Amino acid sequence: MSTQSQSTHPQSRQFHSTQLQATPLQRSTARTEDGRPLKQIHLAAHFPGVNHTTVWSDGNQASQVAFSSFRHFAQNAERGKFDFLFLAEGLRVREQKGLIHDLDVVGRPNTTAILAAVSAVTRHIGLVGTLSATFNEPYELARQLASLDHVSGGRAGWNIVTTSDAFHGENFRRGAYLDPADRYRRAEEFLDVAKQLWSSWADDAVIADAAAGEFVRPGAVRSIDHHGPQFDVTGRFTTPVSPQRYPVIVQAGDSPDGRDFASQNAEVIFSRHSEYEAGRQFYSDVKGRLDAVGRDRDSLKILPAATFILGDTADEAAERSREVGRLQISPQTAISFLEQVWGTDLSGYDVDGPLPATDPVEDTAGIARGRVRQFADPVAVSRAWRQQSEAEGLSIRELVISFAAKHTFVGTPAQVAETINRHVQNDASDGFVIVGHTSPTGLDEFVDTVIPELQERGVYRRDYDEGATLRQTLGLPTPVPLRAREKGMGSAAVASAAGSAAPGVSAGATTSASGDTADGASTVVLAHSAPASTAR
Amino acid sequence: MTTPLYLGVALDGAGWHPAAWREPDARPLDLFDVGYYTDLVRLARSADVDLVTIEDAVGLQTSGFGPAREHAENDRTETDHAEKDRTATDRTDEVRGRLDAVVLANAIAPRVSGIGLVPTVTTTHTEPFHTATALQTLDYVSEGWAGWRVQVSGRAHEAQHFGRRTIAPFDAAAITGGDPGAQALLAELFGEARDAVEVARRLWDSWQDDAIIREVETGRFIDRDKLHYIDFVGEYFSVKGPSIVPRSPQGQPVVFVLAHQKVPYELAVAEADIVAITPHTDEHLDQILSELRDAEQSVERLAGAPLQVWSEIVVLIEETAADARTALARLNDLHGQPLASDALVLAGSPAEVADQLLHWYHRGISGVRLRPARLPRDLHEITENIIPLLDRAGVRDTAQGAHSLRERLGFGAAPNRYAPAEVARTESITR
Numbered sequence: 001m002s003t004q005s006q007s008t009h010p011q012s013r014q015f016h017s018t019q020l021q022a023t024p025l026q027r028s029t030a031r032t033e034d035g036r037p038l039k040q041i042h043l044a045a046h047f048p049g050v051n052h053t054t055v056w057s058d059g060n061q062a063s064q065v066a067f068s069s070f071r072h073f074a075q076n077a078e079r080g081k082f083d084f085l086f087l088a089e090g091l092r093v094r095e096q097k098g099l100i101h102d103l104d105v106v107g108r109p110n111t112t113a114i115l116a117a118v119s120a121v122t123r124h125i126g127l128v129g130t131l132s133a134t135f136n137e138p139y140e141l142a143r144q145l146a147s148l149d150h151v152s153g154g155r156a157g158w159n160i161v162t163t164s165d166a167f168h169g170e171n172f173r174r175g176a177y178l179d180p181a182d183r184y185r186r187a188e189e190f191l192d193v194a195k196q197l198w199s200s201w202a203d204d205a206v207i208a209d210a211a212a213g214e215f216v217r218p219g220a221v222r223s224i225d226h227h228g229p230q231f232d233v234t235g236r237f238t239t240p241v242s243p244q245r246y247p248v249i250v251q252a253g254d255s256p257d258g259r260d261f262a263s264q265n266a267e268v269i270f271s272r273h274s275e276y277e278a279g280r281q282f283y284s285d286v287k288g289r290l291d292a293v294g295r296d297r298d299s300l301k302i303l304p305a306a307t308f309i310l311g312d313t314a315d316e317a318a319e320r321s322r323e324v325g326r327l328q329i330s331p332q333t334a335i336s337f338l339e340q341v342w343g344t345d346l347s348g349y350d351v352d353g354p355l356p357a358t359d360p361v362e363d364t365a366g367i368a369r370g371r372v373r374q375f376a377d378p379v380a381v382s383r384a385w386r387q388q389s390e391a392e393g394l395s396i397r398e399l400v401i402s403f404a405a406k407h408t409f410v411g412t413p414a415q416v417a418e419t420i421n422r423h424v425q426n427d428a429s430d431g432f433v434i435v436g437h438t439s440p441t442g443l444d445e446f447v448d449t450v451i452p453e454l455q456e457r458g459v460y461r462r463d464y465d466e467g468a469t470l471r472q473t474l475g476l477p478t479p480v481p482l483r484a485r486e487k488g489m490g491s492a493a494v495a496s497a498a499g500s501a502a503p504g505v506s507a508g509a510t511t512s513a514s515g516d517t518a519d520g521a522s523t524v525v526l527a528h529s530a531p532a533s534t535a536r
Numbered sequence: 537m538t539t540p541l542y543l544g545v546a547l548d549g550a551g552w553h554p555a556a557w558r559e560p561d562a563r564p565l566d567l568f569d570v571g572y573y574t575d576l577v578r579l580a581r582s583a584d585v586d587l588v589t590i591e592d593a594v595g596l597q598t599s600g601f602g603p604a605r606e607h608a609e610n611d612r613t614e615t616d617h618a619e620k621d622r623t624a625t626d627r628t629d630e631v632r633g634r635l636d637a638v639v640l641a642n643a644i645a646p647r648v649s650g651i652g653l654v655p656t657v658t659t660t661h662t663e664p665f666h667t668a669t670a671l672q673t674l675d676y677v678s679e680g681w682a683g684w685r686v687q688v689s690g691r692a693h694e695a696q697h698f699g700r701r702t703i704a705p706f707d708a709a710a711i712t713g714g715d716p717g718a719q720a721l722l723a724e725l726f727g728e729a730r731d732a733v734e735v736a737r738r739l740w741d742s743w744q745d746d747a748i749i750r751e752v753e754t755g756r757f758i759d760r761d762k763l764h765y766i767d768f769v770g771e772y773f774s775v776k777g778p779s780i781v782p783r784s785p786q787g788q789p790v791v792f793v794l795a796h797q798k799v800p801y802e803l804a805v806a807e808a809d810i811v812a813i814t815p816h817t818d819e820h821l822d823q824i825l826s827e828l829r830d831a832e833q834s835v836e837r838l839a840g841a842p843l844q845v846w847s848e849i850v851v852l853i854e855e856t857a858a859d860a861r862t863a864l865a866r867l868n869d870l871h872g873q874p875l876a877s878d879a880l881v882l883a884g885s886p887a888e889v890a891d892q893l894l895h896w897y898h899r900g901i902s903g904v905r906l907r908p909a910r911l912p913r914d915l916h917e918i919t920e921n922i923i924p925l926l927d928r929a930g931v932r933d934t935a936q937g938a939h940s941l942r943e944r945l946g947f948g949a950a951p952n953r954y955a956p957a958e959v960a961r962t963e964s965i966t967r
Contacts (some may be wrong), residue, residue: 057752065782067646067677090780091665093763100760100778107743107758107782110666113673116642120570139697140594140662147636151570151643170776171665206633208557208564213629213870215557215564221596221632232699236596240568240633332755 030458041424041460042301042431042474044128044270045077048439049088052404053307054105055327058438064105067117073440074118077125080447081461083473084126084157084248085118086270086433087111091135091168095369096336097345103333105439112144119152126470128157128250128268133186134164135172138193139233145247146198146239154243154469159250159270162187167369182230184253184261189230191249191265192482196224197237198246199481206240244469246479263289266300267476270433274304274408279428287427299477306408306432308416310445317410324437325405326397334397337404340368341378341385351397355386408432417453424459540933541893541926542846542903542945544654544792545580545918547573548591549631551911552850553864555871557631559910568635570643576912577648583919584934586944587652589685589792589905592637594658595694597630629871638670645678652941654683654792659732660725661689661698665775668736675784680940683790686733686808688725724772726799731770733791733807734838738766740788741952742778764954786940788950791839794848796878801831807839809947812846812905814879821847821899841947844902848879849892852909853917857885864909879907886921893922894929903945 030038047070048054055061062069074085090108094101111129118127127148131141149156162183166176178186205220226233251266253259262269263286273282282304287297309324311317329337331351339346343361360378375381389399409416423429436442454460464473471478549567550557557564566572573590580588637655645653653674657667667684675682689695695703703721710718747762766777793808795801804811805828813828815821828845837843852867854860864883868874875881882889893904906922908914926932938944951957 056750056757065676067679071646092776093778093780100758100763102756102758102760105757106763107748107780109673109676109781110669112636113638113642113670114677116639117646117673117677120643120646135663136666137661137698137700143594144636144639147639150568150635151639170774172663172775173773201633206565206568210558210560210562210564213558215630216628216632218628232696234696234699235693238594238596238634239636330752330755 038457038459039424039430040475041420041454042083042303043080043460044084044086044126044303044431044433045073045080045082045443046086046305046433046435047073047088048105048435048437048442050090050094050105050108052104052328052333053435053437054439055324055437056105057327057330060438060441062440064439065107065109067114069440070109070114070118071121073443074122074125076441076444076447078122080443080451081464082125082434083431084128084155084470085115085122086159086250087115087129089130089132089161091132091163092171095167096339097367101336101368103330103336112148115156116148116151119148119155122155123153124155124464124468124473126155126157126248126473127152128159128248128470130159130161133160133162133190134178134183135168135174138190138231139197139235139237141190142194142197143237143239145194146237146242149242149244149247150239153467154471156242156244157248157250157268157470159252160187160191160265161252165369184257186230187261188265189228192228193224193226193231193233195246195482196226197233198241200224200237201240203241244471245481248470248474248476259286259289262286262300263295264293267471268474269300269302271302271304271429274306274429274432276423276426276428279304279423280426283427283429296477298475301430301474301476303431303433304429306420306434307437308409308434308446308450309407309437310411310413310416310449312412314411314415317412317415321407321410324407325401328405328437329397329401331397334400337400338396341375341381343367343378349396352395355382355389355396355399357386359383413449414453417450417457420450421454421457421459539902539946541897541901541931542586542844543923543926543932544587544589544652544846544903544905545585545915546589546591546848546905546907547576547911548907549634549911551909551914552877552907553852553867553871553875553909554630555867556910558870559867559913561913562910563912564631567631568633570635570640573640574644574647576915577644577651577653579912579915579919581648581651583923584932584936585651585919585923586903587654587681587683587790587941589654589683590637590640590656592634592656592658593687593694594661594689594697595691597632597634598691598693638674641682642670642674642677645674645681649679650681650936650938652681652683652790652944653678654685654790656685656687658687658689659729661694661700662732664732664735664773665739665779667732668739669779669781671736671789672740672779672781672784675786675789676781680785680942682784682786683792683809683941684733684736685792685794686729686803687794688729690721690725722799726803728772730803730806731768731772733803735766735768735770735773735775737788737791737807737839738768738953739775739777739779740783741954742766743781743783744952744955745783745787748782762955783952786942786950787952788840788942790941790945790947798827798831801828802835804828805831805835805837805843808843809839809841809945810844810846810903812848814848815896816880818895818899821896821901825900840950841942844945845900846903846905847896847901848905848907850875850877850879850881850907850909851889851914851918851922852881852883853886853889853914853921854883855885857883857888860884860888867909875909877907881909883909886917886925890922890925890929893926894931897931 077085089111093106111131115127115129145156145158164178164180164183169176200222202220205216207217208215221236223236248267249265250268250270251262252270271282273279283302290297309317309321311320334351335346341360360382409419455462550562550564563572577588641653641655671682671684692703692705695701706718742764744762747758749759763778768775790809792810793804794812795804796814813824815824852860852864854863860883
């Protein structure tokens, strides 16, 4: 949800898509009318988070923390052959007007812990967690993620984020220590250190040769020695190479810096551009950045967040969308949205009446804390809202519903499947991160009805490949370990050496490290086949 | 029988003898596989073992100089001399590598129910907030069977993995010899551990049990007055709170502290539910119990329930005492040095081991954490041959049906420090 979405008329829904053959097709032979092979759609299932999207007043809404909820949610998504389960992270409960925000679902489990538990009740689906590079240290997080990859048989993914504000910092040792301008520098160096650690055991390090008395092969566990602006990490890692070596790297940044970071480091982008034209622009921009860093366009999947409402007919779905919108935006929630823009207490306003006639107070930075800042220019937003509400005759609540409870896909299962497919085949995305409006059963209907429609179109898997890692399920290239980096090696040499060895994932990380930590050359030596250009 | 004898089993790799992985029935290639640990926990559960602990550290295992296992323990904060440490780490004939204990415990929990899962988490380099919420999550996943084995990390090389503070290398002699620097380090590490446990305990209580109200009329999901800032400000960190996790089934997971001397005894007296001690003789046991009583006089207890005292023992069990001693000698030969341990090492017949446990039980010990010298072999011996002897002696609580680890261990419900007394819950878990 963003201020941009207000400019799009809420009634415009995207049913009028190019009609593709709706006959059952094998995915390998499915082709467009002009003979190109159809792109395969990738889907992630977002466990509903702590915002107004989740209709907690619904009778089907179960505990947001009980393990039974996660089990149901994950097993249903796996039944629907989703690529991965996606979890947000909570580091502090949100506040508004200096008080704990009480209108949305509050509370969730620890990210790595619950993903480890979900691994026990699923076999194929990926497990992607949002984890802060700010309030964690690389050595500890790297071993948690490597352990998650081990216990899940290669299904771990990491959505790397860099919250840096004092509000969250109050729960952690260092408080607000990070200049926001350094967020991506920290993320890059964090990732670089983690990859060094994940590359520091040889693949065949553990031999457990009882007769020879060698548990690990001599020399197979190497030290790293990293010194950079953000981190000084020296020593041996605790955990052998995991099935994927690295978790799949997911990223959600949208700024130019964020897009650059993604083009160099990410394998999946969790985007907010779920609308068709905005999606195509974002897709084209980011995939173009891949060309610039020498990465294959298929080595990064772009998955916008998307909500959905289904019905037996388009009219019924539209009616349900209106009903759900009213449930998502309670009167109190509508006022709460307004207060985030006006920066003051508006609890006296009638939500069925007009918007406040006054302009917002200038500084609204402090009113809503612990959430993504949604309204950068409150005065401009307030005027646009007033204009829209007057033009369309919308009350406060109707206005808020029009932008904050607008559902991405509304229609019959066939219509929704067709729309998703249209986005993917026309490069508005590679798939979507789907979030339901109830938990944990919010995706059951989607799996029952939309997934078969996608399968019949030949654009979505009918089953997982047995034993596939998450990276294989996503159709991403296998990363190779970071190679030896010699002390004192210039950054260009490092970049080109890594580039030739690893045109995919590691090139960006190495480049970033050489740029940001040029003086602190790191030494990682892997036992295997280091190319001559990086020989130690 | 007033209180039963509680039993824990300490899981670590292929067992507590450094050569145990070389045994014919060891599974050394499975040590990074959750299935291996699941099998062990199931085995322990099948004999009604009360809890298992999972060893961990934020650095690769080292044998160090001297007794191999002592260095992992809380009192041995000696942080080996860097050079010797590096040499020791290069020893390739011992198990190296571990999975994160909290991740592992959470992956085991859905597979085995009704046994305490107690992962090791250090307090030295970790974020208390993350530790607290991860353990709450384990409590949800296990439906009330989570615990925490608190550990400090005093090794210089572990500090270098984080690069955020410098811990000078000390050796064991400096600690026991009263070296001022070593003593200051000990005080710092355990002071920080005390604060970390206190933060966790406050976070665990920071949601009242009835905080979630889902009140459609007012649009409120929670009653915010039932969430509490913990406002902890200490020498080492401050944490605002509240937790992101609603209060878990046990409210307060069980806190387990291994301790060998005065400073860690004080941590245990202040914050632990269980203190595990390492007596080698009856006199030693009496002396430790006396030191614990002294600590109770000088330290304020912040934890709720009375402190239970457990003892530690490394066990290698064969049908006869002679066979057990032969097996130990063989492993020692393989390893090139005798098994040395902070805890008593007992290689014996089932009767010998059971007698030792009963003897200490009658001298005032509430429980024993057994460290199997060989896994899975000695765990089979424990479940098949030791526990039946204890059952026959009538010291085990064989009545099943406990709904949480706290209940199993007789701790009772954990009152919430932030809840008004009249609405504090009376059941330890939701039934």
